[in-house]
Structures are given as structure tokens and as C-alpha cells.
Amino acid sequence: MSEYQLYTLPNGIRIAHKQVSNTKIVHCGIMLDIGSRDEKPHQAGLAHFWEHMAFKGTKKRKAYHIINSLEAVGGELNAYTTKEKICFYASILDHHFEKAIDLLTDITFNSVFPEKQLEVERGVILEEMAMYLDSPEDAIQDEFDAVVFPNHQLGVNILGTTESVKGFSREDFQTFIDENLDTEKIIVSVVGNLDFKKVVKVAEKFLSEIPVKRTTRVRTSPTEYFAKDEVIEKNNNQAHVAIGRPSFELNHPSRLPFFALVNLLGGPGMNSRFNLSLREKHGLVYQIEAGYTSYYDTGMFAIFFGTDPQNLNKSLKLIDKELFNLKNKSLGQIQLKTLKEQLKGQLAMSEESKQGYMLMMAKSLLDLDKVEPITKIFDDIDKITNPVLLDLANEMFDEKQLSKLIFK
Numbered sequence: 001m002s003e004y005q006l007y008t009l010p011n012g013i014r015i016a017h018k019q020v021s022n023t024k025i026v027h028c029g030i031m032l033d034i035g036s037r038d039e040k041p042h043q044a045g046l047a048h049f050w051e052h053m054a055f056k057g058t059k060k061r062k063a064y065h066i067i068n069s070l071e072a073v074g075g076e077l078n079a080y081t082t083k084e085k086i087c088f089y090a091s092i093l094d095h096h097f098e099k100a101i102d103l104l105t106d107i108t109f110n111s112v113f114p115e116k117q118l119e120v121e122r123g124v125i126l127e128e129m130a131m132y133l134d135s136p137e138d139a140i141q142d143e144f145d146a147v148v149f150p151n152h153q154l155g156v157n158i159l160g161t162t163e164s165v166k167g168f169s170r171e172d173f174q175t176f177i178d179e180n181l182d183t184e185k186i187i188v189s190v191v192g193n194l195d196f197k198k199v200v201k202v203a204e205k206f207l208s209e210i211p212v213k214r215t216t217r218v219r220t221s222p223t224e225y226f227a228k229d230e231v232i233e234k235n236n237n238q239a240h241v242a243i244g245r246p247s248f249e250l251n252h253p254s255r256l257p258f259f260a261l262v263n264l265l266g267g268p269g270m271n272s273r274f275n276l277s278l279r280e281k282h283g284l285v286y287q288i289e290a291g292y293t294s295y296y297d298t299g300m301f302a303i304f305f306g307t308d309p310q311n312l313n314k315s316l317k318l319i320d321k322e323l324f325n326l327k328n329k330s331l332g333q334i335q336l337k338t339l340k341e342q343l344k345g346q347l348a349m350s351e352e353s354k355q356g357y358m359l360m361m362a363k364s365l366l367d368l369d370k371v372e373p374i375t376k377i378f379d380d381i382d383k384i385t386n387p388v389l390l391d392l393a394n395e396m397f398d399e400k401q402l403s404k405l406i407f408k
Helices: 046-053 063-071 094-109 115-133 136-148 162-167 170-180 196-207 255-266 273-281 309-328 333-352 354-368 374-382 386-396
Strands: 005-008 014-019 025-032 076-081 086-093 186-192 229-232 239-247 288-294 299-307 403-407
Touching: 005 196, 014 196, 014 354, 025 094, 025 354, 046 076, 046 086, 046 115, 046 170, 063 076, 063 094, 086 094, 086 354, 094 186, 094 196, 115 136, 115 162, 136 239, 136 299, 136 403, 186 196, 186 354, 239 309, 255 273, 255 288, 255 299, 255 309, 255 333, 255 374, 255 386, 273 288, 273 299, 273 309, 299 309, 309 386, 333 354, 333 374
Parallel strands: 014 186, 229 403
Antiparallel strands: 005 014, 025 086, 025 186, 076 086, 239 299, 239 403, 288 299
């Protein structure tokens, strides 16, 4: 893929475009630097609820027209909410690009939150919450957030609570938007075989009239963390386990080497150390994963797995063994080279997804004010050394700093 191009509208909204050939599909989205961590305690779940309500009516479209607008011409419309972002996005044949930007702009900035639809969607979200609670592998991830980030919005479920969701009114949505919307923290991201001038022209047509909006919002950083072990009786067929701790923020120099280390432990490859030990060798789990999520001012390292309760202690000992080995034994040169090549391959394959690249480009510009070329990332991967990995393992896998949550 060629390098991206960037244009800033007078209101501060930025247009990022990456032109690719050999495709008739354009992927486009509007990403806002607003997420569930920006909610006040009484607003828990409001960002996610807003994402749902954006599809339920605007000043010029009913819910049916929003749903049908792109679907009728073979396109797809979607959205998601994270701890720090809300994104509305679409994929469509490139000659319908203007239709997509028109719709995305409308649902992002002109939602009216109709009362009747509000009540219907409230029920939908309560069912979504019930579905997650009935899925222990999902529920434990949400509850573990609260263990790692106690008394902070990063530790609160994105869906909110039953009480908060039941209490939201139309005015709550508008208040939240007014408190957090900043046009300088919005990216319109486009990937497709379109000329940049056309992309800018269409964006100007629909987005230039969005009024300038600034916010004085300041994100408070989590300060409290004390490692703790907690067991909750759930009477499930499996014991579900979460192990982890806070880790590095987005701009930390250790972010990439730590990501490589976590990838070695429990990344998507079947050859991860956890998978080889607990699944392939001992047959104790169906799936085990280790992940690292970085935020604006902190991060989270976590291990998740489920196993027969009778195999719980054995599984925990095998995990301790793998962590001990990384803290006490450097990788061989062949192992280090393999780790680097595997990570490069995974990153290159993820970049092959044009929709994934569109979303990554928007997030990277909001978080880092740049999109690193993959060649630069490869160079940084090549610079990772064994001493760095060994130091990181001893710092981040210190058993005294690891929390544990178990559903039994």
C-alpha cells in the first residue's frame, strides 16, 4: 500500500486517505476520541448506548432509512465502542462513496435519540448484558478490568450496569456529547481506489458545516493498584481464570518489545508457549491466550483460559513455569529470530485487511498523531534484544505484582 495522505478541515476534523488499487470497495469510517473511560460514574455505559442510538434516527432519517441506505446497494454499516474510542464505519462499492460519507456524517453528528427507539434499544442492551453474563469467558474479562483498574472508569464494563442503562434519558446523551466532543479529535479514515481530491471534496461537502467544538476534558489516570487473588463461585463446568496487571502506555518505549514477549507467551500462533504446554502437551485447555492492551496513559497485560476444575492447579503451575523460564533464561538466537519473523508476518497480514487498515489508521492518528510505516515497525522489531526481553520479563511477570481472578 502507498503512504496515506492527510487533510484538515477548518473545523479541525482530519481526513486520512490511503489509495489502493485492484479493488472496487471503499472502506470509510468516522472515529472519535471518546470512549467509556470518559464517562462519569453515573454515565456508565452511555458511550456504548450512544453508539447504538446513532442508528435509530437523525434529523433527516428514520431508523429504517439508516439501516437500509447502504444495505440496499450491497454495503455494510457498523460501529463499535472501546474504552477510548467510538467509531462508525462502512464498506461499500466505490461509486457509492458519497452516499456512505453522507450517512456516516448524519448518524455521528445529527442523532436525535427518539424516545420510542430509546426504550426499544434499552431492552436490546440489557439483553446484550445478560448474554455476556451467561458467558463466563466474556464476563471474566470484564470483571478482571475492575481488578486491574479499581475505582477507575477503565475498570468499568463498557456496557455499564443494569441500573445505569435503565436510567438514561435523551438529555443524558446530549450532555455526554457536549462534554466530550472535540472536532480536533475526530478522524475520517478512507481506504480504497479513490483519488485523494475526490475524497477531500466529498468530505468537505458533508463535514465542513460541522461547527467547531473544543473540550477541556482531561482524562484522569489510574493510580491505585495492589495485586490481589479473588475466587468467585459460579458453578460452571469449567474454571475460568484471568491473570495479569497494569502495563505500558501507548507511547512507552517498552511497548513493542513487551508486545513481542506477550506474543511469544500466548499470541495467536499455535506455537505460543502457553498453547504448546497446556493444550498440545498436556491437553488441559481448549484455548489459552495472553494479551496486551495499551491505553493513552496505561496498559493491561492479561492471561485468560478455562479448564476442568480438577486441572486448575496443574494449569496454574504450568503457567508459572513458562513465566519463570522467560524471567530466568534468555532466548536462543534462533528462537529470537523466529519470534521477530513471526511478529513481522502477523503484522503484515493484518495490514492486508483494507478495512482493518482503515480503522488502524484512524486510531493511530488519534493516539500518536502519525501512522508508522510497516518498514519502520520492522526496523524496531529487529532492534529487540535478549537483554531487553529478559529485563521486561522480570519486571512484568513478577508474581508479587500479578493479580488473579478465578470463576469456579
